[in-house]
Amino acid sequence: MATETQKETLGFQTEVKQLLHLMIHSLYSNKEIFLRELISNASDAVDKLRFESVSNADLLSEDPNLRVRLEFDNEAGTVIIDDNGIGMNRDDAINNLGTIAKSGTAQFLEQLSGDQKKDSQLIGQFGVGFYSAFIVADKVTVETRKAGAATDEAVRWESSGDGDFTIEAIEKETRGTRITLHLKADEKDFADNYRLRSLVTKYSDHISIPVEMEKVVYPEMDEEGNPKPVDENQAVEFEAVNSAKALWTRARSEVSDEEYSEFYKHVSHDFQDPIKWSHNKVEGKLEYTSLLYVPSKAPHDLWNRDMQRGLKLYVQRVFIMDEAEAFLPPYMRFVKGVVDSNDLSLNVSREILQNDKAVDSMRSALTKRVLDMLSKMAKNESEKYQTFWDEFGNVLKEGPADDFGNKDKIAQLLRFSTTHTDKAEQTESLAGYVERMSEGQDKIYYIYAENHNTAKNSPHLEILRKKGFEVLLLSDRIDEWMMSSLQEFDGKKFQDVTKGKLDLAEDETEEAKKEKEQKAEEIKPLLDRMKAVLEEQVTDVTSTDRLTNSPACLVVGEYDMGLQMRRLLEQAGQAMPESKPSLEINPDHPIVVKMDSEADEERFSDMAWLLFEQATLSEGGQLDDPASFVSRMNKLIVQLSQ
Numbered sequence: 282m283a284t285e286t287q288k289e290t291l292g293f294q295t296e297v298k299q300l301l302h303l304m305i306h307s308l309y310s311n312k313e314i315f316l317r318e319l320i321s322n323a324s325d326a327v328d329k330l331r332f333e334s335v336s337n338a339d340l341l342s343e344d345p346n347l348r349v350r351l352e353f354d355n356e357a358g359t360v361i362i363d364d365n366g367i368g369m370n371r372d373d374a375i376n377n378l379g380t381i382a383k384s385g386t387a388q389f390l391e392q393l394s395g396d397q398k399k400d401s402q403l404i405g406q407f408g409v410g411f412y413s414a415f416i417v418a419d420k421v422t423v424e425t426r427k428a429g430a431a432t433d434e435a436v437r438w439e440s441s442g443d444g445d446f447t448i449e450a451i452e453k454e455t456r457g458t459r460i461t462l463h464l465k466a467d468e469k470d471f472a473d474n475y476r477l478r479s480l481v482t483k484y485s486d487h488i489s490i491p492v493e494m495e496k497v498v499y500p501e502m503d504e505e506g507n508p509k510p511v512d513e514n515q516a517v518e519f520e521a522v523n524s525a526k527a528l529w530t531r532a533r534s535e536v537s538d539e540e541y542s543e544f545y546k547h548v549s550h551d552f553q554d555p556i557k558w559s560h561n562k563v564e565g566k567l568e569y570t571s572l573l574y575v576p577s578k579a580p581h582d583l584w585n586r587d588m589q590r591g592l593k594l595y596v597q598r599v600f601i602m603d604e605a606e607a608f609l610p611p612y613m614r615f616v617k618g619v620v621d622s623n624d625l626s627l628n629v630s631r632e633i634l635q636n637d638k639a640v641d642s643m644r645s646a647l648t649k650r651v652l653d654m655l656s657k658m659a660k661n662e663s664e665k666y667q668t669f670w671d672e673f674g675n676v677l678k679e680g681p682a683d684d685f686g687n688k689d690k691i692a693q694l695l696r697f698s699t700t701h702t703d704k705a706e707q708t709e710s711l712a713g714y715v716e717r718m719s720e721g722q723d724k725i726y727y728i729y730a731e732n733h734n735t736a737k738n739s740p741h742l743e744i745l746r747k748k749g750f751e752v753l754l755l756s757d758r759i760d761e762w763m764m765s766s767l768q769e770f771d772g773k774k775f776q777d778v779t780k781g782k783l784d785l786a787e788d789e790t791e792e793a794k795k796e797k798e799q800k801a802e803e804i805k806p807l808l809d810r811m812k813a814v815l816e817e818q819v820t821d822v823t824s825t826d827r828l829t830n831s832p833a834c835l836v837v838g839e840y841d842m843g844l845q846m847r848r849l850l851e852q853a854g855q856a857m858p859e860s861k862p863s864l865e866i867n868p869d870h871p872i873v874v875k876m877d878s879e880a881d882e883e884r885f886s887d888m889a890w891l892l893f894e895q896a897t898l899s900e901g902g903q904l905d906d907p908a909s910f911v912s913r914m915n916k917l918i919v920q921l922s923q
């Protein structure tokens with residue numbers, strides 16, 4: 282049996298194998314990013330050590346100047362990324378470099394299509410990290426020693442990226458991780474001083490610790506102008522090739538868009554440029570700097586409630602933690618970035634953050650910043666905002682319920698599908714709706730159904746369409762929940778068109794009212810007859826002027842739970858108190874007219890049932906007894922064709 286000191290061969294997790302294969306094949310046109318990913322990891326490792334050293338200063342003492350170093354050997358065809366950060370022990374190396382810990386990895390891999398362009402985007406969203414080394418290397422050697430461990434407690438991890446890796450105990454003089462890339466035959470050009478320097482400037486200039494390379498020493502000249510022989514024993518000197526200044530500490534005017542984008546990729550592990558950012562320094566009672574980014578694409582696990590979210594927290598430039606979620610509400614979980622505070626202690630923990638007054642005020646200020654950033658984008662760059670909405674709109678919809686204080690601001694940012702366009706795309710704002718409101722209209726109408734077509738074709742819209750009243754067409758699961766917190770916009774109340782009375786006919790003349798009352802009297806016996814048939818199913822059967830084309834629809838009480846929400850909760854296993862809708866019928870519809878003169882009680886009962894069942898189906902509901910519905914239908918069809 283292998284002991285821990287012997288070389289042992291272990292297999293990669295299946296997902297790693299799949300990812301490696303796909304990555305190597307879909308990222309070859311963008312291969313230089315491996316350097317960014319490895320420097321980013323090295324810098325994270327240094328940040329982690331700096332943080333640990335706050336409570337344990339000894340960890341730093343043997344090698345206090347934190348840095349990442351790049352070395353290369355063009356003859357051997359190797360590039361080395363060496364850091365004196367936190368390092369890894371044997372278990373860390375096996376877990377971190379042999380598995381993917383992200384939730385939803387299997388589902389993610391299933392989405393990949395084999396189409397190079399699409400896949401490279403998806404992989405980018407997923408984050409390639411360490412494994413990107415295999416895009417350019419056919420063998421990767423990682424030698425690492427955890428901070429605080431003895432020199433003989435280091436490990437060597439090695440793999441050719443084709444299924445397994447070896448791990449063995451080694452001695453290592455220095456703390457931290459040294460990654461050697463044995464470049465593939467046609468990638469040896471990366472082992473070049475100029476190339477590496479320019480890649481660092483391009484991708485890693487913003488890294489707050491020095492990324493060093495060997496200083497180029499020009500030989501001194503003798504009196505005759507010939508180079509003096511170089512002293513072989515002279516120690517190699519290193520120099521920083523990046524500016525090594527935390528990007529957020531620089532003035533906005535000094536940072537280019539490219540630098541902001543690169544920094545975003547470093548903090549977010551995203552691959553694509555952000556769609557927007559906001560960089561602010563706050564001085565006064567609280568002092569902090571924030572740099573907040575809105576990504577251009579939703580991550581694959583945005584819907585996972587346990588998705589890692591939050592900002593990278595620094596206290597006085599010292600990295601404290603990733604995913605500090607206390608600084609933004611959950612409905613802003615798509616925001617990435619950094620917050621650097623001067624008021625928190627270096628020992629701050631997640632628990633403390635949850636109950637800290639300073640954090641509370643920062644959270645509300647940062648939330649406003651994000652809302653302002655989005656409002657500006659909506660106002661000045663509507664196309665860009667639409668892209669944002671298509672990716673993240675559904676998360677923002679959690680806002681009104683999550684953050685009552687900002688609900689008016691959030692409402693301005695919402696986009697809807699409405700009967701104005703009748704398209705499924707959510708492009709219309711509430712402000713636009715209000716502008717288009719008809720004279721005499723004082724409510725914002727909406728309908729919620731299980732999908733867009735059911736909403737769009739609902740019988741409930743008939744009268745509103747006829748009168749030219751626009752209706753919001755809601756069909757995302759979150760919508761009904763959102764509407765329950767919205768109540769009004771710009772002083773106009775929201776009205777669910779499937780609930781209670783619609784009151785569209787306020788401008789009716791006395792004459793018209795009289796006529797209606799008379800009609801209601803006339804139809805009363807029919808309504809009573811239907812009610813007797815459908816006693817168990819509905820609370821009431823009434824006549825309506827909501828409908829123009831359809832014979833009947835179901836309506837729930839003004840304060841009752843919507844039928845869709847009810848269904849959702851029932852599906853989720855919640856016991857619901859019994860509540861029945863009422864059936865409203867269109868007195869002018871030919872079927873209704875015919876029913877009034879139907880003498881055959883059995884046939885009348887069938888027709889009443891059919892109206893009820895149709896109404897249930899057309900608002901997306903399910904029948905309790907579909908087989909009976911079918912046999913009733915067939916019976917009528919046979920009678921008709923006789």
Ligand SMILES: Nc1ncnc2c1ncn2[C@@H]1O[C@H](COP(=O)(O)OP(=O)(O)OP(=O)(O)O)[C@@H](O)[C@H]1O
Nearest residue numbers: 322323326368369377378408409410411412458550
């Ligand atoms: N230079 C390093 N020093 C110490 N630990 C490292 C180093 N490089 C990688 N690791 C460890 O390996 C883990 C996996 O790295 P990897 O780059 O694959 O993923 P990640 O950085 O967590 O996320 P992403 O895939 O989004 O980049 C890291 O989280 C870290 O714990």
